[in-house]
Each structure stands twice: as C-alpha cells, then as structure tokens.
Amino acid sequence: MKYAEAQNHIGGAFLSPETPWLDVFDPSRGTLLSRVPLSTAHEVDAAVSAAQAAFPAWAATPIKERVQVLYRYKALLERDIAELASLVTEENGKIDSEARAEVLKSAELTEFACSLPQIVTGEVLEVSRGVECRVERFPVGVVACITPFNFPNMVPNWTIPNAIALGNPVILKPSELVPLSARRIVELLAEAGLPPGVLQVVHGGQDAVEALCDHPGIAAVSFVGSTKVAKIVYRRATSTLKRCLALGGAKNHLIVMPDANTEMTAANVVASMSGCAGQRCMAASVMVAVSATDHIIARMAEQARAMVPGKDVGPVISAAARERIIGYIDEAEKAGATIVVDGRKAIVKGQEGGYYIGPTIIDHVTPDMRIAQDEVFGPVLAIIRTKNVDDALAIENASPYGNAASVFTENGGVARYVMEKAQAGMVGVNVGVPVPREPFSFGGWNDSKFGVGDITGRGSIELWTQAKKMTTKWNKEAGTNWMS
Numbered sequence: 001m002k003y004a005e006a007q008n009h010i011g012g013a014f015l016s017p018e019t020p021w022l023d024v025f026d027p028s029r030g031t032l033l034s035r036v037p038l039s040t041a042h043e044v045d046a047a048v049s050a051a052q053a054a055f056p057a058w059a060a061t062p063i064k065e066r067v068q069v070l071y072r073y074k075a076l077l078e079r080d081i082a083e084l085a086s087l088v089t090e091e092n093g094k095i096d097s098e099a100r101a102e103v104l105k106s107a108e109l110t111e112f113a114c115s116l117p118q119i120v121t122g123e124v125l126e127v128s129r130g131v132e133c134r135v136e137r138f139p140v141g142v143v144a145c146i147t148p149f150n151f152p153n154m155v156p157n158w159t160i161p162n163a164i165a166l167g168n169p170v171i172l173k174p175s176e177l178v179p180l181s182a183r184r185i186v187e188l189l190a191e192a193g194l195p196p197g198v199l200q201v202v203h204g205g206q207d208a209v210e211a212l213c214d215h216p217g218i219a220a221v222s223f224v225g226s227t228k229v230a231k232i233v234y235r236r237a238t239s240t241l242k243r244c245l246a247l248g249g250a251k252n253h254l255i256v257m258p259d260a261n262t263e264m265t266a267a268n269v270v271a272s273m274s275g276c277a278g279q280r281c282m283a284a285s286v287m288v289a290v291s292a293t294d295h296i297i298a299r300m301a302e303q304a305r306a307m308v309p310g311k312d313v314g315p316v317i318s319a320a321a322r323e324r325i326i327g328y329i330d331e332a333e334k335a336g337a338t339i340v341v342d343g344r345k346a347i348v349k350g351q352e353g354g355y356y357i358g359p360t361i362i363d364h365v366t367p368d369m370r371i372a373q374d375e376v377f378g379p380v381l382a383i384i385r386t387k388n389v390d391d392a393l394a395i396e397n398a399s400p401y402g403n404a405a406s407v408f409t410e411n412g413g414v415a416r417y418v419m420e421k422a423q424a425g426m427v428g429v430n431v432g433v434p435v436p437r438e439p440f441s442f443g444g445w446n447d448s449k450f451g452v453g454d455i456t457g458r459g460s461i462e463l464w465t466q467a468k469k470m471t472t473k474w475n476k477e478a479g480t481n482w483m484s
C-alpha cells in the first residue's frame with residue numbers, strides 16, 4: 001500500500017474508525033494505493049457533534065476575520081501545488097497538467113470566498129420616519145458536502161471555502177474511490193488557522209451519505225455526482241427538511257456549424273471530449289455536425305489519433321468503468337456507427353494494469369443509440385449528422401440532462417439563437433468546456449441539477465446563508481401608522 005490508510009477527521013483529530021474498509025486502487029496501474037473506512041451513522045453522529053460544538057464561535061467570528069484563514073489557505077494551495085497535483089494524479093489518474101489545473105481552480109474558488117465580505121454586505125433603508133428595515137445574512141448551520149471521484153481536490157473546494165467563509169461548519173464526505181486529497185485539504189486549512197471542528201471528514205459510501213441526509217443536526221447538503229444518486233440524495237435530504245443542492249450527471253452536446261473555424265473547433269472539441277479522460281461533467285459527449293463538416297471531423301481525427309495514452313490522456317477511474325465505456329463503443333459499432341478513432345486497445349508500456357482508453361471518435365451515430373443518450377463518462381465522442389441548426393437543437397434538447405451546450409460558428413446570429421434555445425444551464429460559443437468562472441456560478445438545468453441556486457460564485461450565498469429581516473424604531477417622535 002503506497003499511502004497510509006485514509007482517516008476520518010473529527011473535532012481536529014484524525015481517526016481510524018472500527019468499520020469495514022475498502023481498498024483504493026491507482027487507476028494508472030491497477031495497484032493498491034490505500035484503503036478507506038466505510039463510515040456509518042455512528043461516525044456521522046460524532047462529526048455532527050464536533051461541528052455543532054464549533055458552530056457558535058465560528059458563526060460569531062466576523063466574516064472579515066474568517067476569510068483571513070482562506071487568504072492563507074489559497075497561498076498554501078499555491079505553495080504545495082506540485083504535491084497536491086501529484087496526489088490527484090495518483091488517486092484519480094488524470095495527467096499532471098490536468099491535476100495542476102484542478103488545484104489552480106481550487107485556488108480560484110478560494111479567491112472568490114476571500115471576496116465574500118465585499119459582496120455580502122447587508123441592506124438598510126429608512127422605510128418611514130425613524131423606522132429602519134435592514135437585512136443581514138446568517139449562516140445556516142452544519143452543512144454536509146458529498147463529492148464525486150472526478151475532481152478530488154476541486155469539487156470539495158466548490159463548497160468548503162464559501163460555506164466556511166459564510167460561517168458554517170462543514171462535514172466533507174469524499175468519494176470512496178479518491179479519499180486521499182481530503183486529508184491535505186484538512187491539513188492546509190488547519191495550517192491556515194481554521195479552528196478544530198469547523199471542517200470534518202467522514203469517509204465512506206452509501207451508509208455515510210444516508211446518515212448525513214437523515215441527521216437532524218445537519219441543516220444543508222451539497223451533493224455532486226451522478227443523476228441517479230443526486231435524485232436519491234435530494235429526495236432524502238429534503239424529506240428531513242434540509243436545504244439541498246444536488247448536482248447530477250450530464251450529456252453535453254456541441255453543435256458544429258459548417259462555417260466554424262476548422263483549427264479552433266477541432267482543438268476545442270477534442271480537448272473537451274478527451275480532457276480528464278472524458279470524466280468531466282462538462283465534457284463534450286455528442287457532437288452534432290450540421291451539414292458540410294467533414295473537413296473539421298477529419299482534423300479532429302488527426303488530433304485525437306496523435307494523443308498518447310499515459311502522456312496526453314490518463315486512465316479512467318476503474319476497471320469496471322473501462323469495461324462499461326468499451327461496452328458502449330462495441331454496441332454503437334454493432335448498431336452501424338463508424339469508429340473513426342478507436343481507443344479500445346490503448347496500452348501504456350510498464351502500466352499494463354492501468355485502466356486506459358484512448359480518445360475515441362464515432363461517426364454516424366443515430367439519436368436512438370444508447371451512446372447518444374447515456375452519460376458515457378469516458379474519452380468518447382459520438383457524432384450525429386444533421387441538416388440544419390433546428391434539427392441539431394432538437395437533438396440537444398431531447399436529452400433529459402442540461403449541464404452544458406456549445407455552438408461552434410462564425411455567425412453571431414446562429415450563436416445567439418443556440419444560446420437562447422439550448423436547454424442547458426451553461427452554454428458556450430466556440431468554447432468546448434463552457435465552465436463559468438467566479439464570480440459567476442456553476443450549475444446546470446433539468447436532470448443535471450436538483451434544488452434552487454448554484455453551488456459556486458454569487459449563487460452560493462443564498463445556499464449557505466439565511467437572511468434575517470430586521471425592523472427597528474429608534475426615533476421617539478416616529479408616529480404610529482398603519483403598519484405599526
């Protein structure tokens with residue numbers, strides 16, 4: 001085992017609970033990396049108690065003081081970027097440049113949290129002579145943050161900096177497939193001065209998640225993962241009257257018009273479908289090619305073929321994921337689609353046990369095929385051919401998901417038309433991965449998000465605070481009136 005076992009972190013102490021344990025594997029080699037405890041309601045209970053104990057003092061600390069911890073945390077993320085990125089590479093498999101980008105994004109998320117004191121100033125108005133109404137924001141209480149495997153460093157940082165800046169203690173439940181980065185997040189925040197109890201980590205899977213959803217001491221839950229589990233978590237957490245924002249899976253469509261710039265489009269589409277081995281909720285999954293686009297597809301194929309597994313594209317997360325993804329490619333081929341670039345036989349010398357798939361481009365996919373409908377979550381692009389932009393939009397909008405959509409064109413009118421009509425929460429023009437950056441908020445529509453508000457940026461302020469409306473009368477001469 002290359003790393004020590006992952007431990008829970010409760011009330012400032014790292015603990016190994018007496019629970020069943022799960023082995024954690026290195027996706028690049030298929031070898032044992034660590035093991036992770038499968039916590040139960042008992043460990044969740046202890047984490048909630050520790051968070052509740054820390055809550056009053058943390059909530060009473062002025063926000064300008066709370067964010068001083070985050071200024072230091074951001075500097076520590078930057079100081080340790082090489083080590084943090086290599087940990088992400090070890091547990092998730094993504095290549096070094098992608099892992100570094102992930103940690104840099106965590107720093108950007110923290111930078112936004114540092115700016116919260118400038119944004120969450122309250123409101124005040126003299127509503128009648130001597131009578132003042134004001135609105136102030138208060139923390140909601142203990143919040144749970146449940147995260148997926150694909151961004152072990154960044155997705156926890158979607159929630160942690162904003163939630164704690166706004167005065168809430170957090171209980172992080174990382175994906176059991178990638179439990180290692182959580183420890184460094186805790187250690188760096190402690191080094192930055194976060195008081196014990198403000199951040200807990202409870203490792204595990206379904207049991208831990210269910211206990212978090214059920215616990216009466218938790219006020220709010222953020223979840224990021226598949227749509228299937230997002231629905232379960234949203235229903236369960238809200239059934240116990242918690243706030244919940246649950247981000248789900250995706251099936252992102254890129255519409256490519258014949259007038260699109262060949263080089264820019266090919267580079268963006270290939271980067272979007274193959275980056276992080278296609279394991280991004282913003283990854284291109286379907287390209288809807290409108291009329292004469294053969295020249296762009298040919299250039300994409302050249303670029304995808306030139307990518308070297310192990311160097312330019314990392315492995316997928318598990319042997320099971322690899323098998324599932326290859327199953328989708330096999331099925332599409334049998335159904336009559338054309339495999340233009342085939343990554344099924346990818347092998348990396350010296351890492352034969354790794355879960356590699358090379359970039360795969362499949363042309364002449366039809367909308368009824370499973371590969372056109374399901375989230376594949378691998379470096380695979382299905383191309384569907386259409387005659388015009390309305391047909392392309394109809395294909396995009398038939399998907400139950402609604403995370404991202406993009407159009408590639410030189411025509412501003414077409415670009416605006418697609419941006420208006422696409423049923424997705426994040427849309428782009430000539431951008432393969434249209435992730436909004438802070439202060440803008442991240443969040444999809446339809447089956448890609450359940451709950452109100454967004455998880456990052458300004459949208460998260462509503463999620464992590466509750467507004468108190470205060471009416472005061474200090475002027476003794478203020479008369480009584482109809483609303484006294």
Ligand code: NAD
Nearest residue numbers: 147148149174175205206209225226229247248249250281
């Ligand atoms: P997942 O749904 O399998 O797991 C997410 C979390 O839920 C993990 O912490 C896991 O332990 C827990 N979990 C798993 N099964 C559970 C169950 N039955 N009951 C309760 N909890 C359970 O997702 P994943 O495979 O780790 O991540 C990939 C998915 O996440 C993809 O669908 C991807 O699109 C999605 N994702 C979405 C976004 C977004 O912003 N919308 C961002 C990143 C990833």
